[in-house]
Amino acid sequence: MMKALGPLSRRRFLTASASLGIGTIAAPYVARADDPTLRITGWGGKWGEVMKAEIGPAFESEFKCKLQTDSAFPYLPKLQASSRSAPIYDVLHTNSNEQWAAAEMGLVEPKIDPKLVPNLADVYPYAISDKIVGVSIFTSAIGLGMRTDKGYSGVTSWKELWDAKYNGVRGGYVIPVNSLGQAFLMMCGTLFGKGQTDLDAAYTALEKLKPIKIVDFTGAMEKMLLSGEVGMCVIHDSGIYRYDGQNQPTDFVSPSEGVLSLEQVLTITPGSKMKELANAYVNYMLRPEVQKRLAETVWYSPANKKVKLDAKYDAKLLTTPEKVSKLIQVDWKWYNERKDEIDQRVNRIFRA
Amino acid sequence: MQTTASSSLSAAQQTASVRMPGPARHYGRALYLTINIAILVFLLAPIAIVVVFALNPTPFIQFPPVGVSLRWFEKFFASRDFMHALWFSLEVAVLTTASATILGASAALALARGNLPGTRLIVATMLSPLMLPAILTGLALFQTYVLLDVGRPTWGLVAGHTLVTLPYVVRTTLAVLHNFDTRLEEAAQNLGASPLRTFFELTLPLIKPGVLAGAIFAFIVSFDQFPVSLFLVSPGNETLPVTLFNYLKFDLDGTIGAASVVSIVLAFVVVIGLDRTVGLRSYVKL
Amino acid sequence: MSSTATTRPNGLALFILPSALLFGLFFFLPIGLMAVMSVLTGNPVVMPKVAFTTRHYARMIGDPYYLEVIWTTIRIGLVTTLVALAIGYPLAHWMARIKSRTGHALLLMAVLAPMLTGIVVRTFAWMTLLSDKGVINETLIALGLISQPLKLMYTETGIVVGLVHIYVPFMVLTLTGVIGRIDERLEQAAENLGASPLRAFIEVTLPLSLPGILAGSLLVFALAISAYVTPILLGGFQIMTLPILIYQQISANFNVGFAAALGIVLLMISLLLVIAYNRALRLVSGQRELQ
Numbered sequence: 001m002m003k004a005l006g007p008l009s010r011r012r013f014l015t016a017s018a019s020l021g022i023g024t025i026a027a028p029y030v031a032r033a034d035d036p037t038l039r040i041t042g043w044g045g046k047w048g049e050v051m052k053a054e055i056g057p058a059f060e061s062e063f064k065c066k067l068q069t070d071s072a073f074p075y076l077p078k079l080q081a082s083s084r085s086a087p088i089y090d091v092l093h094t095n096s097n098e099q100w101a102a103a104e105m106g107l108v109e110p111k112i113d114p115k116l117v118p119n120l121a122d123v124y125p126y127a128i129s130d131k132i133v134g135v136s137i138f139t140s141a142i143g144l145g146m147r148t149d150k151g152y153s154g155v156t157s158w159k160e161l162w163d164a165k166y167n168g169v170r171g172g173y174v175i176p177v178n179s180l181g182q183a184f185l186m187m188c189g190t191l192f193g194k195g196q197t198d199l200d201a202a203y204t205a206l207e208k209l210k211p212i213k214i215v216d217f218t219g220a221m222e223k224m225l226l227s228g229e230v231g232m233c234v235i236h237d238s239g240i241y242r243y244d245g246q247n248q249p250t251d252f253v254s255p256s257e258g259v260l261s262l263e264q265v266l267t268i269t270p271g272s273k274m275k276e277l278a279n280a281y282v283n284y285m286l287r288p289e290v291q292k293r294l295a296e297t298v299w300y301s302p303a304n305k306k307v308k309l310d311a312k313y314d315a316k317l318l319t320t321p322e323k324v325s326k327l328i329q330v331d332w333k334w335y336n337e338r339k340d341e342i343d344q345r346v347n348r349i350f351r352a
Numbered sequence: 353m354q355t356t357a358s359s360s361l362s363a364a365q366q367t368a369s370v371r372m373p374g375p376a377r378h379y380g381r382a383l384y385l386t387i388n389i390a391i392l393v394f395l396l397a398p399i400a401i402v403v404v405f406a407l408n409p410t411p412f413i414q415f416p417p418v419g420v421s422l423r424w425f426e427k428f429f430a431s432r433d434f435m436h437a438l439w440f441s442l443e444v445a446v447l448t449t450a451s452a453t454i455l456g457a458s459a460a461l462a463l464a465r466g467n468l469p470g471t472r473l474i475v476a477t478m479l480s481p482l483m484l485p486a487i488l489t490g491l492a493l494f495q496t497y498v499l500l501d502v503g504r505p506t507w508g509l510v511a512g513h514t515l516v517t518l519p520y521v522v523r524t525t526l527a528v529l530h531n532f533d534t535r536l537e538e539a540a541q542n543l544g545a546s547p548l549r550t551f552f553e554l555t556l557p558l559i560k561p562g563v564l565a566g567a568i569f570a571f572i573v574s575f576d577q578f579p580v581s582l583f584l585v586s587p588g589n590e591t592l593p594v595t596l597f598n599y600l601k602f603d604l605d606g607t608i609g610a611a612s613v614v615s616i617v618l619a620f621v622v623v624i625g626l627d628r629t630v631g632l633r634s635y636v637k638l
Numbered sequence: 639m640s641s642t643a644t645t646r647p648n649g650l651a652l653f654i655l656p657s658a659l660l661f662g663l664f665f666f667l668p669i670g671l672m673a674v675m676s677v678l679t680g681n682p683v684v685m686p687k688v689a690f691t692t693r694h695y696a697r698m699i700g701d702p703y704y705l706e707v708i709w710t711t712i713r714i715g716l717v718t719t720l721v722a723l724a725i726g727y728p729l730a731h732w733m734a735r736i737k738s739r740t741g742h743a744l745l746l747m748a749v750l751a752p753m754l755t756g757i758v759v760r761t762f763a764w765m766t767l768l769s770d771k772g773v774i775n776e777t778l779i780a781l782g783l784i785s786q787p788l789k790l791m792y793t794e795t796g797i798v799v800g801l802v803h804i805y806v807p808f809m810v811l812t813l814t815g816v817i818g819r820i821d822e823r824l825e826q827a828a829e830n831l832g833a834s835p836l837r838a839f840i841e842v843t844l845p846l847s848l849p850g851i852l853a854g855s856l857l858v859f860a861l862a863i864s865a866y867v868t869p870i871l872l873g874g875f876q877i878m879t880l881p882i883l884i885y886q887q888i889s890a891n892f893n894v895g896f897a898a899a900l901g902i903v904l905l906m907i908s909l910l911l912v913i914a915y916n917r918a919l920r921l922v923s924g925q926r927e928l929q
Contacts (some may be wrong), residue, residue, distance in 0.1 A: 043602065071598055081491070351876055485880070
C-alpha cells in the first residue's frame with residue numbers, strides 16, 4: 001500500500017517542504033512589509049536589556065511598528081558610508097561629540113522640531129542648548145571615581161588626580177576615541193590655563209598625568225575600578241552608581257571646579273523615510289514614565305523636568321534646576337574642527 | 353667506495369639497530385619534551401583562565417577565583433542575543449567553509465595543473481586578502497554593498513568571510529598538489545583509465561586531506577572572524593564575536609567566558625568528527 | 639616545479655573562474671574603491687563634489703610620527719614571527735613525528751584550542767593574566783618574588799605575547815605538514831654516519847623544512863601586521879600600530895580617505911614581503927635537489 005502511494009506522497013512531500021521552505025524564507029519579508037521599521041542605534045549592557053525587554057516592545061505595540069536596534073558600535077562610519085537618501089539609521093543615539101561630527105557632515109538634522117516633538121517643552125535648558133545638536137534625552141556627570149578602601153580622603157578637586165600617590169592606579173581614557181577623555185582634555189585647559197580652548201595648558205597638564213592606565217570605553221574603566229586595578233579615575237556618575245546595592249568600595253566625587261556633561265543625544269537623519277515615526281520615538285523617549293524607568297535602570301539623569309525619581313536616585317542624580325545648572329557643556333564644534341591635530345599630539349603624549 | 357643511496361640507507365639502518373643510546377641522548381630527549389610541554393602550557397594557560405573565569409561567580413577579573421558557579425552559563429544560554437549569535441555564526445561558518453572549499457580547491461587545481469600564465473602572480477593575489485587589515489576589507493565591502501544598493505544581507509557576510517578564508521584552502525591544497533606524485537596518474541592512465549576517471553578516482557581522494565585541512569582552517573577562521581563581520585552584520589543578525597565584543601564594552605563578566613567554553617566544545621566536536629572520518633593524520637604524511 | 643611557461647592552459651584552468659569572479663567582485667572592486675578614496679577629498683559614493691588630492695599621503699610623509707608607527711608595526715610583526723617560529727617549530731616537530739594516533743589527536747586539539755577560543759575572549763584572557771591585578775602578578779606577589787606588580791600590559795612585550803599566542807597554531811600547522819614529509823631515514827642516516835642528533839637536525843631536517851619555515855613566517859607576519867583587536871586590548875592605544883591608527887581614523891575621526899591611504903601603505907608592505915618570500919623560496923628550492 002505504501003508503494004502505491006510512494007511516488008505521489010513523495011512528490012507531495014517535496015512540494016510541501018518546498019513551499020514551507022519558501023514560506024519560511026519569505027515570511028520575514030512578508031512580516032516586514034506590514035510593519036514599518038524604525039532603525040535606531042542603542043547601547044548594549046543594561047540599557048540594551050531594558051530597551052529590548054520593556055521600552056522597545058511598548059513602543060512597538062503603541063505605534064504598530066518594528067524597532068531595529070544596531071548596537072555594534074561604532075555607528076558613525078556606517079552611517080557615513082551609507083547614502084544620504086537611504087541612510088541606514090532613522091534615529092541616531094550617541095554622545096554629543098559624535099552628533100556634532102555627524103551634523104557637520106550633514107548626516108543628521110541639527111535641530112529637532114518642537115511641533116513634532118512636544119515633550120521638548122519640558123526639558124531642561126541644557127538638553128537643547130546651543131552646545132547640543134538634536135536633543136539630549138539623558139545626561140551624566142563626569143567627575144572622579146575612587147576606591148573607598150584605600151584611605152584616600154579629602155578628595156574635592158580635579159587636581160587631586162595629579163597627586164603622585166595615585167601613580168600606578170590612575171585611570172583615564174583614550175582621548176582620540178572617547179568623549180569623556182575629550183571633555184576631560186578641555187577641562188584641563190580650564191583647570192590649568194585660560195579655559196576650555198587653552199590647548200597648550202591642556203597638553204602640559206596631560207604630560208604630567210603620566211603614569212596613567214587608559215582605556216577606550218567606560219565599561220572597561222568601571223571594571224578596572226572594581227577590581228582594584230585603578231584607584232582614582234575620570235568616570236561618569238552612572239559608572240559608579242549603577243553598582244549600587246552591591247556593596248562595592250567605590251564612590252563618585254563631584255569636583256569643586258564643576259562636573260562635565262556626558263549627554264545621550266538623539267538626532268534624526270535627513271534622508272529617513274520614517275520621519276513621523278522617528279519624531280514619535282524621540283518624543284516617546286522624553287516621556288516621564290520612560291525617562292524614569294531608564295534613569296533608574298542605568299542611573300542617568302533625565303532631561304525631562306517633570307520626571308519624579310525614587311528617593312535614592314533623586315539624591316544622587318541631577319534632578320533639579322540648580323543641580324543641572326552646574327553642568328559644564330563643552331564646545332564640540334570647536335573641538336571637532338581641531339580633532340586631527342589634537343589626536344596627533346595626544347597620541348604622542350600617551351605613547352608607551 | 354661507491355654505494356647507492358638505498359644501500360647506504362639500509363646499512364645505516366642496520367647500524368642503528370645495534371647502537372646503544374648514550375646519556376647525551378637522554379638529556380636531549382628530556383630537553384625536547386620539556387620545551388614542548390612548556391609550549392603547550394603557554395598555549396593552554398589562557399584557555400584555562402577562560403574556563404576558570406567562566407565558572408567564577410564574581411562579575412569582574414579576579415584572581416584567585418572565589419568559587420564555582422554555573423551562573424554565567426545560565427546567563428549565556430538564557431540570552432536570546434547570544435543564542436541567536438551562536439547559531440548564526442555556525443550557519444555562516446558552514447556556508448563559508450563550503451564555498452571557500454569548493455572555490456579554493458578548484459582554484460588550486462587550476463593553478464597547479466592548468467598551465468595558467470602568471471601562476472605565481474595569481475597565487476600571490478589569491479593570498480593577498482590575508483595581507484590587508486580586515487577592518488579595511490570590511491569597510492570597503494560595506495561601502496561596495498552600499499554602492500550596489502544591496503544592504504547588508506547574509507550572503508554579503510558569507511562572501512566577505514569566503515574572501516578571507518579562501519587563501520587558507522588554496523594554500524593547503526596547493527601544498528598537497530605540489531607534493532603529488534604525478535607518476536601515479538600516469539600509471540593509472542597507462543592502465544587504461546580516462547583522464548576524468550583518473551581525476552575522480554585517484555587524484556581527488558589523494559588530495560582530500562589537504563583540502564580538508566584547508567576547510568578546517570576556513571571554518572575556524574570564519575567562526576572567529578571579527579573585523580569584517582563588524583561592518584557587514586545587520587542588527588538582529590550578528591555573529592558571536594561581534595556580540596561578544598559589544599558585550600565586553602559594557603559588561604566584563606563571566607558570560608564571555610561561558611560563551612567561549614561553549615564555542616571551544618562545539619568546534620572540537622567538528623574537528624574531532626572530521627579527524628575521525630577523514631583522518632587529518634594522512635595530510636601530514638602525504 | 640618546472641617551468642610551465644611554454645605549455646598552453648588546459649581545461650583545468652577553467653576552474654579558476656569561480657574564484658576569479660569572487661575576487662573581482664568582492665576584493666578588487668572594494669579595494670579599488672579604497673585606493674581611489676585615498677586620493678580623493680571625500681567619499682564619492684555619498685558626497686557630490688570631490689577633488690583629487692595627495693594630502694593623505696603627504697600627511698604621512700610629512701610627519702615622522704607616521705614613519706614611527708609604520709616601523710612599530712613592522713617591528714612587532716618581525717618579533718612576533720620570530721618568537722612564533724621559535725615556539726612553533728619544536729611543537730610542529732613533535733606533532734609530525736609522534737607515533738600514537740591518540741597523541742597526535744591530543745596535540746592537534748591543544749594546538750587548535752587557542753584558535754577556537756575566539757579572538758576577543760582570548761585577548762581578554764591575556765588581559766586577565768598580564769594586568770597588574772592579574773594572575774601572573776598576583777601569583778608572583780603571593781610567592782614573595784616581587785613586591786610591586788610587573789608592567790606587562792600596555793607594553794610591546796604584552797602585545798607580542800598576545801599575538802604569538804594567537805598565531806603559533808598557524809605556524810605549527812604549516813610546519814607540521816612540511817616536517818612530516820621529510821623522510822626520517824635521512825636523519826637516521828646522518829646520525830649513523832657519525833653526526834649527533836643535534837647536528838643531524840641542523841644539517842638535515844632544518845634545511846629541508848625551510849620552505850615550511852618561509853611559508854609559516856610569511857603567514858604569521860602578514861597576520862601580525864594587520865592585527866588590531868589584540869594590540870588595542872593589550873596595548874591600550876599607547877602602542878600605536880598602523881591597523882590601530884586605521885581603526886581610530888575610521889571610527890573616531892571619520893577620515894576614510896586617510897584611513898584608506900594608511901591601508902594602501904600596509905598593503906604595499908605586505909606585497910613587498912610576498913615578493914621577498916618568493917625570491918627566497920626560489921633560492922631555497924633551487925638549492926635542494928633532494929625531494
